[in-house]
Amino acid sequence: MIAQQGILEEIVNLRNQALGEIMQAENTQSLEEIKIKYLGRNGLINNLIKDIKELSEPIRKQIGITVNDTKKTILNEINEAESKIKKEKETNFDPTIPGIKPVYGSTHIITEAINEIEDIFKHLGYVRRRYPEVEWDWQAFGSLNFSDNHPARDEWETFFIDKSASKKFGQMLLTPHTSSGQVREMEITKPPIRMINISKTYRRQSDASHYPMFHQFEGLFIDESASIANLKGTLEYFVHNFFSEDRKTRIRPYNFPFTEPSFEVDISCGVCNGRGCKLCKEGWLEIGGAGMVHPNVIKNGGLDPNVYKGFAFGWGVERVYLMKTNVGIDDLRTLYSNDIRYLKQF
């Protein structure tokens, strides 16, 4: 019994030893050596069972089975290792083979643009807001100093909701600009106010540069002092961060009911660097409107215009994004086509 146990243990030990050596073998020659060392006629296993004849029949049989299994296992491992080594020799390392890509979707560029804009103004202490898309006339026009007969109130400019008007706030409509958040912000925040309202806006038009729905971002700054110089500084900060340091800005006179003075803001063309090309006007591109908040608007927000001053600007998210020179989309409606073949590219 003891001898039998001893032999079986020895066989297992030899097997483990052999498998370890096979794993470490680096070429077919050393595998051949291992083969002879363990499985050869005078190999370690045969040597071990030389005296097996002296044991009783059932024990001999059991040992025989174990030995055969072990030999088979070792041989198999040697063959496998051999073919692996041969295969490795045959296959070249090919860095040009096409990879297997993970599945990944896409985030819309409008989302990317909104996040970029929010981030830039965050650094200047601006608080992000989202004000109603369906608004009253009061927030969209009345409080912003629009005259009763202003063309923006016309049915071919602004979408109106088919509901009876409020006695206090007028007609219900789809807001045509994010400026409708100005008075709302003044009503809930005591100055200083630094707000960036990014929301969906709607106008009754559709062509290469317009879609009935678009996004605007509206900056509103209200404090005890606010100057044109401050507005210029803020716009420049945005342009340098959103576009690049080498883009210049300028403001030109314009007219909006809710700002006084009002400006049109231009940035230097990124294609010709301000020299003038067919994409721009004498080296400049119009980016949007801005101005110093009209005292009536501050008053309508429940603040004293003698104490508080402000500036505001409201620009199109899609528009500024498409003005980045590397985008190259010439029809704004493409952004709303929802074609995966476009979406994937971003």
Place this chain on the structure above:
Amino acid sequence: MDILIPDIWLREHVKTKATNKTIAQKVSLCGPSIEKISGQKKEAVYHTEITTNRVDAMSVHGFAREVSAILPRFGIEAKFIDYPKYKLKITDKLKMEIKPDPLLVNRVMAVKIGDIKNTKSPDWMKKRLELCGMRSLNLAVDITNYVMLECGHPTHVFDWDRVQSQGFYFRLSEKGERIVSLENKTYTLKGGDIVIANKNGEIVDLPGIIGAQNSIVTKDTKNILFFIDNNDPVKIRKTSMDLAIRTYAAALNEKGVDPGLAELAMGRAIDLFKKIGKASLKSDIYDWFTNAKQQKEIKVEKIQIENILGTTLTKKEISGTLKPLGFIPTWYGDTLNVKVPTFRDNDIQIPEDIAEEIARIHGYFKIPSVLPVGKLPNAKTSGIYAFENKIKKYLTAFGGHEVYCLSLVSRKEAGEHALKLKNPMGSDFEYLRTSLYPSLLRATQTNIRDKNSFMLYEIANTYIDRRGNLPWENPKLGVIFHNQSFRTAKGVFELLLEKLNIKYNLEFSSTWFMAKDKSTSVYAHGKNLGTFGISIDNHPYFELDINGLYAIHKPNPAFRPIPKYPAQIEDITISVKGSILLGNVINNLKKQSSKVSQVELIDQYQNNYTFRIYYQDPKQTLSDKDVNVERKKLISYLNKNPNLSLKE
């Protein structure tokens, strides 16, 4: 409004050596924007965009004033050439009855002109009209247009012999009244339009907008009535828009032309009739001007101006910007009193308006760019935006494509409690959506090609009508799958909610866009978060409430220690009969033993499901014997259920 200003004409009103390119560049920076210059040399025309508040600059003369104020700021000489003072003999002795209504009309001037050779206009006049986009008709009409383009006040001519005995009576129209325009088109009035009628009540003119067939001059006209009227701009705009008559005159008049310009226009017209038409005055000049306004004065402090600009200016600099624009500035200490010219009466109302004039003529480009300093606001940005971005980040990583759909849908796609537009751009865009599903379905359909499969998602508002109030704008997440199994969709759904640390359960229920018996409501913390299942168009779809998710999600999940002792893992295959829900089977398996930490579905073949069971004890490594005990509990559960059986 886009106004065309011929260069050759402009230079009669401002004397400068500046090239037209320089004029365009400099004026655009400080005044009206010049979009381009068309034509060469004598035919060069400035295409200007003049904002509606600056109707005073919508004429050659008015524009010249801007040019003459701006160019010197750049060191370029420019001298404004004003009209000579016309000596008009105003006596009101016109042998014709004119009855303006002071509620509708600001001013009327009229004169009889005779002996006119009403033939062709001289070539230079024709050319200038043409450069401004106008057709030459006959001398009398051409002079009215020429004077309007040059002075900025619309004017009109009638055939004296046709209208004199009938009289002119201003009144509001009745609904249904008709007028045949000088272009021989018949218009039916909506009522409330300013009209000039004769003593029989017949309409002979739509003042400020267009003339009538029954009063116009013809080639046989001997005597004309030269006529200037200044009317309520709001009524002019309404009539002009209602009838879609967008004449040049109407476009100017609706913006509130200064009635003070009428004298200038009258003087200039008489001048031209005499010089070109060899005509003579046949009457004194009639002038009815009851609504004449006092010249307005505005006071503004020096410091106030400087605070708005954000830079300092001397008193002299300030006055210097205002004078060439026609303002009369006078200093009293540091207080500036500004007399506003009548042609800027509508536009200039408050001290800020004065500051704007000073700032733009001084030059916005000279004002420094300085970021504001001061306290930061107390308000905080809501976490909802970052939360939405987090969801987008996950869904993109799971292979979803984000789309932006129009919020407007057709009636069929609108659902209940939807808001309807009064003036939609078509019946496909008539309602505000109450669910994202119909638009996501449209987006899906535009993308179906070959045998492709994809996932689209959107986060956007839905709009639910609330009586007497603004609608409830409720942001939702919609995720639609095309050509992907329900299990794939379920995986996305599970992993998303897992990432947001939201525990939920699903209960069968259906909404209008989901297939019956194939959709569920998603509940968490007792709240309905939305719907998940198969849509009526057979797409796996889920729509969840963003605010609801935001309220219950855990941004900072509690850290769970990694088990110290390994799990024993085994796979078992269960045959399922009838309509048994796998979720229940899994939950029940877990319930049978406190040592079962996890049950995973790893394979499915027909009605056979292979589950991977994790046996685990936090305090020790389980032995085979321990596992045997637990396994028996599971088997006894399966044995008790006639619909479930263990496959060996």
